Amino acid sequence: MKFIQFSDIHFGAEDPAAIEAATDFAQTENADATIICGDLTQRGKQSEFLAARNWLDTLPGPKLTVAGNHDTPLLHLWHRARKPFSRYASYFEAFEGPLIVKGVRFCGLNTSRGWQFRRNWAEGAVRLRDLDEILDGKTYDAATVIACHHPFLSPPGSPLNTRTRRGRRASKRLMSSGVQLLLTGHVHTPSVTFREGEHGSGYLSVSAGTLSRRLREAPPSFNVIELDDDTISINIHSFRNGQYRLDGRSVWPR
Template sequence: MRLAHVTDLHLGAEEPSVVAGLRADLIAQAPDRVLVSGDLTMRARDDQFRAAVELLQATGRPWTCVPGNHDLPLDRPGRAFEPLGAYRRLVDPDPEPLVREGGLLVLGLSSPRPYLWKGGRIGPAQLARVEHDLAGPAELKVLMLHHPVFRSPQRPREALVHGADAVVRAAAAVGIDVILCGHDHVAAQVRLDGGVIGLMSGTACSWRVRAGESQSYTLLDLDGDILRLTVRHWRDKTFQEASTTEWHRDSNGWHT
């Protein structure tokens, strides 16, 4: 099984050459599914959503996404009254998708809130969905949200999503393998409580890179109880392998 984790496209603040490179590399790497953890757009404009969908469809791969805080309008009345209106209309009417496909089980949660635009929140009803929808057997269980549930080594002072500890506990309780996050624009992976893997990727194709980082996305290759996480970053006008980490699963979860 091969998945691609792509996040923080920020169409509207994109580097056109990186967009083209990302499309070409996803086609070449041929993941079974592309998982997109939010911030498809920079300002939640219709044309930005359409450009993001066009990019994802052009890869020719199935894809699943959740909204990020930039996918809520920042400067329009819709932010208060219909914050995910454009997202639902142009991307997916369900901002919290559930995918069961072969051995893959994925649940996406919508973490942005109009009143917590940067920080985000996961509430009790969403935790209940984790406990219910991800309780069954699967080769790989993935939980995806935009805001991070762990701090990266690169940005150790960044805020976590409200409810982060509860999310990780719920994930561990039902045997989730990987929690995918975005928002911080860095590539990072850690072992969370319960042996769950926490994974972030950098901004996929925008100019909003952090110091010392480049645009990046991550491939997840599952082979039995081995999961290889390969960061592919933008260098010399192409996406190329930056690092690969091999994780092993046992009765105590995942270990490097």
């Protein structure tokens, strides 16, 4: 099976050319699913959510989304503290999952918070009980893929060093769970990292790039991921000279 991984669209600060080309790609790629790893909006405005939902409705096939730290109302402090994701849910509740496609179970995990007792509220946090619910519900006749916004551990060489609360403990649980794929965003740079546990067990942490003008050290990009009986293929497509080109490919055993 094949699916597309988008993240960090940031409607309100989007790159129109990159989004248009990505939409054309998705409409012709014949993927089995689309997974979006958060930050659909820039400031959590109604107009931005509407634009994001209208865009999502143009993409074919089943879809799963998770919230990002930008998907809370930036300027409405009461809502950010008390109901940070109510606006997000009103537009995307139908895409929360879990989503089962061709024997693969996609589950969303919310690592974003509207407000926290820490200097940088944009950093992520994992509720271990939420992760445990996903892992406890894992069935043996379906592969499980987890999607969230923040990497559990900062990707090596990333221009943004992430500090996800309880991320190290979450990573250790995932290493021994049998789950092979964690899909993330937030860092705006595509990356593939194998997180190895004991006895060779582990999982692939796969970050997607951005489709926005909020670039860091990489052009707009997304991932196309293929699963077959024996391998996992990660294909990074980057936006260069007005079109997406295959910019990197790695193949891993299942």
